[in-house]
Amino acid sequence: MALLRVEKISKKFGGLQAVSDVSFALREGSIKAVIGPNGAGKTTLFNLISGVLPATSGEITFKGHALNGLRPYQVARLGIARTFQNIKMFAGMTALENVMVGRHVQSRSGFLASMFRLPGFLSEEREIRRKSMELLELLGIAEYADTEAMNLAFGQQRAVELARALALEPALLLLDEPAAGLNIYETAEIGRLITKIREMGITVLLVEHDMSLVMDISDEIVVLSFGQKIAEDIPQKIQRDPEVIRIYLGEEAAVPA
Amino acid sequence: MTLELFIQYLVAGITYGSIYAIVAIGFNIIYNTTGIINFAQGEFVMLGGMLSITLLQFMPITVAIALAVGLTMCIGAVIEIVFIRWLKNPSVLRMIIITIGISILIREAALHVWGDNVRALPYFIGNEITSIPVLGARVSPQVLWVIGTCSLMVLFLSLFFKMTSIGREMRACAANRTAAILCGIDTRNMVTLSFILSAGIGALAGAVMSPITYTQYDIGTGLAIKGFTVAILGGLGNSPGAVAAGLLLGVIEAFSVSMVPLAFQDAIAIAILLVILFVRPHGLFGSSAAAGLKEF
Incomplete structure (x- = not known):
C-alpha cells in the first residue's frame, strides 16, 4: 500500500519552475531516495511534502489524507518527521x-x-x-x-x-542529505542507522548526493532534473539508465575527445 | 555612611530592582518567542495594581489579587489574538509600533475607568509604620513581600521552562522556529502563551508593589523604560541576566539618592540605557553572537 502519494505536484517561484508535474508513490516500509543535480528541486519537494511551502498545483496524500493546505505542524502531527540539510538544533538546550x-x-x-x-x-x-x-x-x-x-x-x-x-x-521520515559533511565511516554508520530505522517500521524518503550510500540502502530511486522526474526505478536499473548517466556525466558530445 | 543607612539603601534597591527584573523578564519572554519588544509590558503591571484595588471592594485581598492577575492574563491573551496572531510575516518594526499603540490604548482606557487618582492596596501585614529590624535597619514587611514574590516568580519560571513540556516547547520555539514547527509545535499558541505569562507576572508584581510604590493609570511607561533598560543591560532574552541587571539598577538608583537629588533618579536609568546601547548593545551578560541571531 502506498503510504505517501505525490501526484502531479508543481511549484513555481515567480518565473522559475522549481518542481513540475512530479508524481511518485512511496510503499510502506520502503526506503526511497530522491537524487538529481544541484537545483533539481529536491529540497523544494521536501518542503512541499512537509508543508513548509504550499504547492502551486498537484496533490500529496499521506495515509489517504490530502496534505494540501495543512500547516507544517499539522503535517508533523500526522506522522511525517524531517531532518535538515543544515542541521537545525535548539540552541541553549541539551x-x-x-x-x-x-x-x-x-x-x-x-x-x-x-x-x-x-x-x-x-x-x-x-x-x-x-x-x-x-x-x-x-x-x-x-x-x-x-x-x-x-x-x-x-x-x-x-x-x-x-x-x-x-x-x-513518525510513519514517514524525510531525511535531507543525512550524509552531508560526514566522513566515510560516519556515512557508513548513517547507512546502517537508516536501515535500522526501516526495520522499526518507519518508511524513509531521503535526498542524498552520496551515491554509494544511495545505491546501498534504497529500494527505489527517483531522479529529478530541472524540476522534472526523469526516472524512477530500482538502484541497479538507475545506474544503467542512459538519461541518468547523461545528466550526471554530461552529453557525450560535450566531453572533449 | 553608617551600616544601618547602607542596609536601608540596599534593601530599597533590592526591592525596586526585583520589580524591574520582573518587568524585564516579561519583555524577555515575549522577545524570545516573537523577536519583538512588547512596549505594553508596563501596562500589565499597572493593570495588576489597579484591578486588584478595584476588586478589593468586593472580596478579600488574596482573591482580589488572584482575580486581577487572571484578568490581566486574559487581557494579554486577547491583545495577542486580536492584534498579533493574524498578521502574516509582519516586520519587527510594525509589531513594535502595534505594541506602542496598545500601550497608549490601555493607558487611556485606564484613565477613563479609574481617573488620575493615585491609589494603593493596603499593606498585606500591618501598616505604613510597621517595620521589622534587619541588621539595625528598619524594613517594612511589604518590602519582604515584594522581594519574596519576585523571587518565587523567578524560581517558578525557571522550573517551568526547564521541567515542563510546554516550557521546553517555548524555548524550542525561541531557539529555532522552523525546527519547532516541524516537531509538530503550533508556534502561534506559544506566542499567545508568552503574552499570557508576561501579563501574569507583570500583574502580580504590580499588585504586590502597590502598597509601597502606589499606582496610577500612567505608571506603565516609566516601568517599561526601567524594565527595558534592565532587559538590555542583562542581554535581551537572557532572564538570569535580567535578574542581575535589575538588582544592579535598583541598588545604583537607591544609592544615588545619597549623592544626587531625588529628581535625578530616573535620569540615571536613562543614562545607563544610553551608555549600554552605545558601548555594549548586547548587554553586560549577553554574547554578541546571540544578539545577532534575531533580526532587529
Whole structure:
C-alpha cells in the first residue's frame, strides 16, 4: 500500500519552475531516495511534502489524507518527521532536551489539557525522559545527553537531530542529505542507522548526493532534473539508465575527445 | 555612611530592582518567542495594581489579587489574538509600533475607568509604620513581600521552562522556529502563551508593589523604560541576566539618592540605557553572537 502519494505536484517561484508535474508513490516500509543535480528541486519537494511551502498545483496524500493546505505542524502531527540539510538544533538546550521536544507531540492531547493536567504530569515527564534517552542510546550518543547540543561535534548533532525526528514516532521520515559533511565511516554508520530505522517500521524518503550510500540502502530511486522526474526505478536499473548517466556525466558530445 | 543607612539603601534597591527584573523578564519572554519588544509590558503591571484595588471592594485581598492577575492574563491573551496572531510575516518594526499603540490604548482606557487618582492596596501585614529590624535597619514587611514574590516568580519560571513540556516547547520555539514547527509545535499558541505569562507576572508584581510604590493609570511607561533598560543591560532574552541587571539598577538608583537629588533618579536609568546601547548593545551578560541571531 502506498503510504505517501505525490501526484502531479508543481511549484513555481515567480518565473522559475522549481518542481513540475512530479508524481511518485512511496510503499510502506520502503526506503526511497530522491537524487538529481544541484537545483533539481529536491529540497523544494521536501518542503512541499512537509508543508513548509504550499504547492502551486498537484496533490500529496499521506495515509489517504490530502496534505494540501495543512500547516507544517499539522503535517508533523500526522506522522511525517524531517531532518535538515543544515542541521537545525535548539540552541541553549541539551541533547536530551532537544529530543524531548520532539517527544511532546506524542504525549499530549491538547494545548490546554496539558497545562492543567498536573496529576499525571510527573509520571509523564519521566516517560518522555525515558523514551528520549532510549533514542539517544539507539543512536549511540547517550553519553552526551546532558551536553548542550550546539557544543557537540557535527556528526553527533546530526544524530541528535535524527533522534529528535524519531521521537515524533513518525510513519514517514524525510531525511535531507543525512550524509552531508560526514566522513566515510560516519556515512557508513548513517547507512546502517537508516536501515535500522526501516526495520522499526518507519518508511524513509531521503535526498542524498552520496551515491554509494544511495545505491546501498534504497529500494527505489527517483531522479529529478530541472524540476522534472526523469526516472524512477530500482538502484541497479538507475545506474544503467542512459538519461541518468547523461545528466550526471554530461552529453557525450560535450566531453572533449 | 553608617551600616544601618547602607542596609536601608540596599534593601530599597533590592526591592525596586526585583520589580524591574520582573518587568524585564516579561519583555524577555515575549522577545524570545516573537523577536519583538512588547512596549505594553508596563501596562500589565499597572493593570495588576489597579484591578486588584478595584476588586478589593468586593472580596478579600488574596482573591482580589488572584482575580486581577487572571484578568490581566486574559487581557494579554486577547491583545495577542486580536492584534498579533493574524498578521502574516509582519516586520519587527510594525509589531513594535502595534505594541506602542496598545500601550497608549490601555493607558487611556485606564484613565477613563479609574481617573488620575493615585491609589494603593493596603499593606498585606500591618501598616505604613510597621517595620521589622534587619541588621539595625528598619524594613517594612511589604518590602519582604515584594522581594519574596519576585523571587518565587523567578524560581517558578525557571522550573517551568526547564521541567515542563510546554516550557521546553517555548524555548524550542525561541531557539529555532522552523525546527519547532516541524516537531509538530503550533508556534502561534506559544506566542499567545508568552503574552499570557508576561501579563501574569507583570500583574502580580504590580499588585504586590502597590502598597509601597502606589499606582496610577500612567505608571506603565516609566516601568517599561526601567524594565527595558534592565532587559538590555542583562542581554535581551537572557532572564538570569535580567535578574542581575535589575538588582544592579535598583541598588545604583537607591544609592544615588545619597549623592544626587531625588529628581535625578530616573535620569540615571536613562543614562545607563544610553551608555549600554552605545558601548555594549548586547548587554553586560549577553554574547554578541546571540544578539545577532534575531533580526532587529
